[in-house]
Amino acid sequence: MTKPPPPSEPLRPRLDQLLCFAIYAAGHAFNRVYKPLLDAIGLTYPQYLVMLALWEQDGETVGALGARLSLESSTLTPLLKRLEAMGHLTRARDTRDERVVRVRLTPQGQALREKAQSIPACILDATGLALPDLARLQQDITALTAHLEQASLVAGDGRS
Amino acid sequence: MTKPPPPSEPLRPRLDQLLCFAIYAAGHAFNRVYKPLLDAIGLTYPQYLVMLALWEQDGETVGALGARLSLESSTLTPLLKRLEAMGHLTRARDTRDERVVRVRLTPQGQALREKAQSIPACILDATGLALPDLARLQQDITALTAHLEQASLVAGDGRS
DNA sequence: TACGATTAAATCGTGCACGATATATCTCGC
DNA sequence: GCGAGATATATCGTGCACGATTTAATCGTA
Numbered sequence: 001m002t003k004p005p006p007p008s009e010p011l012r013p014r015l016d017q018l019l020c021f022a023i024y025a026a027g028h029a030f031n032r033v034y035k036p037l038l039d040a041i042g043l044t045y046p047q048y049l050v051m052l053a054l055w056e057q058d059g060e061t062v063g064a065l066g067a068r069l070s071l072e073s074s075t076l077t078p079l080l081k082r083l084e085a086m087g088h089l090t091r092a093r094d095t096r097d098e099r100v101v102r103v104r105l106t107p108q109g110q111a112l113r114e115k116a117q118s119i120p121a122c123i124l125d126a127t128g129l130a131l132p133d134l135a136r137l138q139q140d141i142t143a144l145t146a147h148l149e150q151a152s153l154v155a156g157d158g159r160s
Numbered sequence: 161m162t163k164p165p166p167p168s169e170p171l172r173p174r175l176d177q178l179l180c181f182a183i184y185a186a187g188h189a190f191n192r193v194y195k196p197l198l199d200a201i202g203l204t205y206p207q208y209l210v211m212l213a214l215w216e217q218d219g220e221t222v223g224a225l226g227a228r229l230s231l232e233s234s235t236l237t238p239l240l241k242r243l244e245a246m247g248h249l250t251r252a253r254d255t256r257d258e259r260v261v262r263v264r265l266t267p268q269g270q271a272l273r274e275k276a277q278s279i280p281a282c283i284l285d286a287t288g289l290a291l292p293d294l295a296r297l298q299q300d301i302t303a304l305t306a307h308l309e310q311a312s313l314v315a316g317d318g319r320s
Numbered sequence: 321t322a323c324g325a326t327t328a329a330a331t332c333g334t335g336c337a338c339g340a341t342a343t344a345t346c347t348c349g350c
Numbered sequence: 351g352c353g354a355g356a357t358a359t360a361t362c363g364t365g366c367a368c369g370a371t372t373t374a375a376t377c378g379t380a
Contacts, residue, residue, distance in 0.1 A: 013280055015212045015228065019294055020190045020283065022301040024209070027187045028230045029308035030180045031368090046336060049184070052175045063358060068175065070188045073359050075337050082335080099345045099358040120173055123180065126311035127304055134179055137304070140297055141182040144287055148189035151286035152196075188337090195338090206366060223328060233329050235367050242365080259328040259375045 023141075033126045034119075041115050047083055048116070050076075054089065054105050055113050061100045062091075088112060183301075193286045194279075201275045207243055208276070210236075214249065214265050215273050221260045222251075248272060 015021055034045050043051065046069075053068055054060065060068075066076050080103060083089050088109035094100045127134060175181055194205050203211065206229075213228055214220065220228075226236050240263060243249050248269035254260045287294060 012215075012277075015209065015216060016302075017295075017298065018212075018280075019287065019289075019298045019301075020194070021209065022298045022305065023183055023186050023190060025230055026183050026301050026305045026308070028367090029305045029312070030183060032312040033308050034180070035312075035368090044335065049175065049181065052178075055172075056175060061358080062360095070185055071336090072338065074339080074361075077360055079336075093345095093359095097346070097358085101359065117172075120178075126308055127179065128307035128311070129179075129304065135177075137300055138177065138179045138182045141179075141186050141301075142176075144289065144297070145182065145186045145189045147288035148186070148193050148286055151288070152189070152192040191338090204365065221328085222330095231366090232368065234331075234369080237330055239366075253329095253375095257328090257376070261329065 019144075030123075033123060037119050037122055041112060042086065043116075046071075046075075046079060048119075050079065050083065051088065051109065051112065051116070054103065054109065059102055059104050061094070061102055063100065065103060083109075179304075190283075193283060197279050197282055201272060202246065203272075203276075206231075206235075206239060208279075210239065210243065211248065211269065211272065211276070214263065214269065219262055219264050221254070221262055223260065225263060243269075 031045055034048070038045060038048055049069055050065060053065055062073055062076055062080065065071070065080075066073060069076075071079075080089065080091055084091055087106055089106055090104050091101050092104070094102050124131075124134070129137070191205055194208070198205060198208055209229055210225065213225055222233055222236055222240065225231070225240075226233060229236075231239075240249065240251055244251055247266055249266055250264050251261050252264070254262050284291075284294070289297070
């Protein structure tokens with residue numbers, strides 16, 4: 001019943017129908033929920049992600065952290081320096097390969113894990129989702145990310 | 161069959177299982193796909209979102225734009241000044257209420273819409289999603305955002 | 321009309337994020 | 351062992367994003 005669009009009609013979705021905008025806005029919304037919780041332990045959201053990564057696996061290199069978090073050294077280096085200045089971790093060149101810097105938790109950084117313990121439950125509650133729905137959504141978004149990453153790699157490969 | 165956790169076991173999800181991290185990473189991935197497309201028309205991603213908003217509705221105030229994009233004036237003002245310097249829009253105080261600034265597209269800003277025409281299809285392709293799946297995911301994430309926003313409002317209302 | 325309260329933008333300081341580049345170290349072929 | 355290329359991190363400049371504060375205009379009410 002609806003009039004079929006002419007073949008070369010440009011795609012002009014409304015801002016609030018764009019998936020990328022939904023993701024962008026959800027990121028903002030998550031940040032706002034995390035803010036008061038993280039303020040209480042003195043971390044920003046990206047700093048919290050780094051601490052989560054280190055609590056899961058200590059002693060990683062800057063590059064390995066960057067790969068897990070999709071961040072460049074130009075972002076991580078100053079961020080890690082701030083965490084180091086707070087006393088949560090140390091940064092030291094690997095004695096075997098002095099190119100790489102290993103990031104290690106201090107006892108204070110380990111201890112912070114206990115203070116951050118209640119955060120995930122608060123966030124889960126704020127999402128208003130049941131665990132299975134949350135897991136499904138998480139997987140859908142992760143699959144989307146994988147597709148986008150592949151697309152940007154293919155686009156940038158400069159095939160000749 | 162699995163051992164039930166003790167009642168006060170802290171929730172310690174892995175970084176790569178966190179919904180917030182999936183959103184964070186998807187935002188990065190979208191940015192990477194958009195980057196080459198937007199470079200071609202000289203916009204950053206947030207600038208593109210502002211232009212999308214204005215193409216949809218011209219002459220909005222800074223505050224109204226901020227509400228649609230969830231951005232503060234402290235973010236928008238310099239961003240809009242950059243777009244103004246590029247010649248895509250004008251910023252002028254409303255003569256009826258001199259507190260508000262109205263943002264209007266220039267002919268150049270209108271014309272940019274044609275150059276940006278092919279972008280949505282490129283992005284759609286990069287997601288690897290069929291339209292119905294994309295719409296569903298978009299709605300799920302929008303609903304999540306609404307929940308998160310409500311939670312952060314309730315948490316911050318200082319009920320006495 | 322006059323004045324306190326509210327509203328809208330702008331400004332300031334901090335931190336994240338990227339790309340381009342620099343610097344130091346390592347690896348491989350010889 | 352030596353030098354060319356590769357690798358890992360750091361540095362620099364630009365722009366986004368926020369909260370706190372400032373400035374200016376408007377509104378309400380006496």
